[in-house]
Amino acid sequence: MSKFKIFEEKLKERKIKARVAVVNATIESAIDAAVEAANKGFAYPILIGKKDIVENLLKNVNFKGEYEIIDSANEKESAKIAVSLVKEGKADVILKGSITTSNFMRPILSKENGIVKAGSLVSHVSVFSLETYHKFLIVTDVAINIAPTLEEKVKIIKNAIELARNLDIKQPKVAVLAAAETVNLKMQSSVDAAIISKMGDRGDFGDAIVEGPMALDLAVSKEACEEKKFHSPVGADADIVVAPEIDAGNVLYKSLTKLAKADLAAILVGTVAPVVLTSRGDTAEIKYWSLVLALMMLKK
Amino acid sequence: MSKFKIFEEKLKERKIKARVAVVNATIESAIDAAVEAANKGFAYPILIGKKDIVENLLKNVNFKGEYEIIDSANEKESAKIAVSLVKEGKADVILKGSITTSNFMRPILSKENGIVKAGSLVSHVSVFSLETYHKFLIVTDVAINIAPTLEEKVKIIKNAIELARNLDIKQPKVAVLAAAETVNLKMQSSVDAAIISKMGDRGDFGDAIVEGPMALDLAVSKEACEEKKFHSPVGADADIVVAPEIDAGNVLYKSLTKLAKADLAAILVGTVAPVVLTSRGDTAEIKYWSLVLALMMLKK
CATH class of the missing domain: 3.40.718.10 (Isopropylmalate Dehydrogenase)
Structure with missing residues (x-):
């Protein structure tokens, strides 16, 4: 059993249920991670990406809860939408889907419209x-x-x-x-x-x-x-x-x-909302525990 | 069984029996490493250090083979003697005993009297x-x-x-x-x-x-x-x-x-004779396998 499970207990105690914006949610592992968090009661997924692809992926997962899809033409637009949602107070966490790191990071780090905390560094x-x-x-x-x-x-x-x-x-x-x-x-x-x-x-x-x-x-x-x-x-x-x-x-x-067979969760901090920046090939499991870690960053 | 044992086989095939100068051999782990290599037929130990201390340490080990002791007043002198032995063609490998790294390295790296290979770097x-x-x-x-x-x-x-x-x-x-x-x-x-x-x-x-x-x-x-x-x-x-x-x-x-529970052997190269530079607290086992590694560097 993953030692990270202790964080799930803490999220329950803290009564965390956060709006998770998934940037270009057209990849199974990101959908799976968001859905697992939703099924456990921690997340309300906001799935940004081409609507038909997202809906198709959702057919393969066992998820009956609430979510929304925001249709988006491409990965760059998806990233901009997610950042806007955070700025408007409509999303609490950002999860990277099928998008290159540079396209994902650009609107987050943008000097005019980004979400870097004042005086902080990402x-x-x-x-x-x-x-x-x-x-x-x-x-x-x-x-x-x-x-x-x-x-x-x-x-x-x-x-x-x-x-x-x-x-x-x-x-x-x-x-x-x-x-x-x-x-x-x-x-x-x-x-x-x-x-x-x-x-x-x-x-x-x-x-x-x-x-x-x-x-x-x-x-x-x-x-x-x-x-x-x-x-x-x-x-x-x-x-x-x-x-x-x-x-x-x-x-x-x-x-x-x-080489040391470690389990891993990782996020970006220094932003207004925590960001899950996993790599292309990371498993749904790493993405899920990273999302859990991001949720741990929300106000108790 | 340590994977390093394959090196012992190779040393046997290569018929390696090398003169190992132990610098300030007044520490059990270094004596143990040299004696183990000697007992296996790979080494002829030249134990440099205060004679009475070295002889006392030898009483605790099961070693009937050939060796010599070179009496030396202190660690700095011991290091100089070992380097001289290499330069005179009387030692093939240097093994660090009870001596600080800086005192050990100084005569090895000395521009006039050191044993750095021409055009090389240690x-x-x-x-x-x-x-x-x-x-x-x-x-x-x-x-x-x-x-x-x-x-x-x-x-x-x-x-x-x-x-x-x-x-x-x-x-x-x-x-x-x-x-x-x-x-x-x-x-x-x-x-x-x-x-x-x-x-x-x-x-x-x-x-x-x-x-x-x-x-x-x-x-x-x-x-x-x-x-x-x-x-x-x-x-x-x-x-x-x-x-x-x-x-x-x-x-x-x-x-x-x-954190990954690796076994280890380590040496310095770029010198005329390979040098075993283990740390203060390294076990006799690490020192032994490092010595074996040094012996592997000798001409086949």
Whole structure:
């Protein structure tokens, strides 16, 4: 049984029933994810896309609940409609259907008409469930911000902390990763991590423990902390690990999913409404748990 | 049974019996590793360190074979002696004992008296054995080169290919990692990977297939290659994955050892004699298999 099921319990307690705008809902896995959430009482699907294709797909699923279809000529139009719905207060979450990432993201990030939160930055947050770790491991950013500046890293961390709080992690423990636990002035990741960690000590991240630089082994392994005599509440007990840049984040994401058999849910945060940006080939299951994660971001 | 045992078979076939200089052999795990290799007939240990401490440690191991002890006052002197032995043709491999990495590396890297191969660069190569991958996964560089230039990346790859050939991989398949398989001009890792891959097409790496940019999932997962319609002999069948810089390499190394339960052997290459540079807390087992890997680098 997926460890993510605990989130379904929380959604029930929080009485979440959200309007989910599915952008170009002409793909089975996205329909399946939306319908599963609807059948469990969490979602009211707004299916945007070519009406006949959407209706045809709906015939194959066991769904008797309420939904609506908004007819749309193509993927670009579908994305614009979804963003408008959020801006007009008519949708709470956006779920990516059959659309390229660039077409999907363009209206979301648009400076005039987009839905980026004021003062925020959009970042990707993944939540992993692993046999080899005793809690959820939240990883950011593995997909959106390529080489974040120090200022951007701070925003990325704030986004991840907000997500952690929505998962009822009261005092998130944040590991700011580098290739070592000592500050090496030639290794920018370790320098940035030291600064961010000190900002955490000064309260910049609220009630969270932000520690760095540290390598991943110290974030997740008690044995490694003992060997290296690393003492920190974040040692071997990190809730959030922050990659220094996209290459490190991406390689971690891929090694966890492909080589460590992790279960995964992932969303974009920093937007007015949470966004489920899964990849082309993701299964309905990943899309469903990612949608559940997005729903967890809605006001309690 | 460890998959690395196949290397023991190969060492027997190759009739390897090498002189292993253990730098400051005043730690049990290093002595154990050297003695195990000696008991199997692969090694003649030269134990450098305070004689009384080394002799005391030897009392606890079951070893009746040949060895010698070189008395040495401290770890710095021990490292210098080991490097001299290599230069004088009296040792074939160096194994790190109880010594800090910086003291260990200094005489090795010394411009006047060191043992870096002419025109080469010293890099770290890890070999992982995973339940979730059908072959050894060779990863480089996760420990030495922080932010390698393009020229340094080429040398790092050449070192890894040399190691792969010594493991009897005739035409190594090399994945040059980035966070995506498309060239993104804002993502330096993808740009570098494209250049290196083209160099591979032109024969710069000899009989090897060098492919990039590609993310780790494409290097190791058939499913991911199918989903993304990625066609390359390196897809899902990489022997070597090359990290763009140390943060990505290190996070991969740590996630494989700590979260994907990988077995590990690792050495430094680019030196006149292979060097086993394990960390403080590594087990005798990791040190032993790393020593075996070092022995695999010796002329067949």
